[in-house]
Amino acid sequence: MLETLNQTTFLHTVVAIGSFTIFTIGLVGVLSKKNLFKIFLSLSIVESSLFLFFIGSHFEVGKAAPIVADGIKLFDGHMVDPVPQAMILTTIVIGVAVLALSLTFVVNYYRLSGNIDIDKMDELGEVQ
């Protein structure tokens, strides 16, 4: 039983199913919530699920991190792929800066109009 859980193919399936479940939860939040903060929180959840899928689908059981340490003397096929890790590493830092930019827009909108409910936005003159 526990031997099947440790196979790489099974873990790739777990990563795909789990990431898409989290992606779906976040997407439902983006499309159905009315509060702007809740929309951006759900968008961050979607972003994190994509990071998890990107790293997890390039992971294989028994392979070490791409770093030479005490037991590992040279770079070869016994290490995981370093390219997805390098891309996700920079994307996480960029993501928080862009998220802060969008939250600045939200706070400025609240300061001007007094609400953050997307159903009550009527600055363009459209009456509900």
Added chain:
Amino acid sequence: MIGVLIVIIFTALTVIAFWVVSSRDLSSSVIYFMAFGLGSTVLYVLFSAPDVALTEAVIGAGISGVVFLVSLLQTQTKEDT
């Protein structure tokens, strides 16, 4: 062993993501979001990506939560139903 850990943490992350989206109180949503960042940190370590785990530990569980909380405190903390 690593397979069991990955399955358990993925299940927990799914539950936490559902709480983030469905909670009525916005500040508890933010706290759940920080817990989500902590769980993904453990998952990155299991996926043998220690560089990404270091970044996510500071960003996901610290700075992004503070940015959300501060802008939340300036506006309103309850979601209108």
Added chain:
Amino acid sequence: MSLKKTVGLKTILTALLISFMSMLLLGVIMNAAYTHTSLGYDLLKINTISTQSANAVTSVVTYFRGLDTLGEVTILFLSIFGIGIGIERSDRMKTILGYDSTLLKIGTKVLFPLIVLFGLYIIAHGHLSPGGGFQGGVIIASGFLLMFLAYGDSYDLDHKVLSLFEALSGAGFILVGILAALAGGAFLGNMLPLGVLGKLFSSGILPIIYIFVGLKVAAEITVLVEYFIRTQDARDA
């Protein structure tokens, strides 16, 4: 309140639609086979002769795909620039989320130099161990966040020094790239001796680029946190 009022028909339809689309995507992904001959394996094979860095992620970020890192640092700068334009600055600014506690102040005074030292260590050893410029930069910024939380309005940050750090590290990145182009023949190529794997002064140009990236990220995220935590309350306006 009935179930239809609480959830809403549109929500249920949206959830069904997205679940169906997710199942389709899942089928595509589970049928795709993983191939071992990828770009990362080739990069791992030439890593030892071309960079002598013990951390392959560092060599990918700063050497093999150094131009991408330059672009990402530019995106980071542009976001902070937009936040600085967007947030209103006035004399009535005050620190929100501040705590007035003596124990916290004393503990922070002990912890802050250690956090900054740890961040600098992570930056300088990016080519030997897990870590690097992005990770160390955000660790230093979290130390400044602790100072803002503990000291509130009485902690003054010198904006001229921060702007100087930010500008000089950004310019230094490009300057190193141009110097490498003049000396070695390629933008952000290697012009210094590679050294021995595992030593602090090794792997040529990589630690210099990562130190510049680390200082840049630390300055940018500190400015971001300072803009957000010390502002005028929107409800007073």
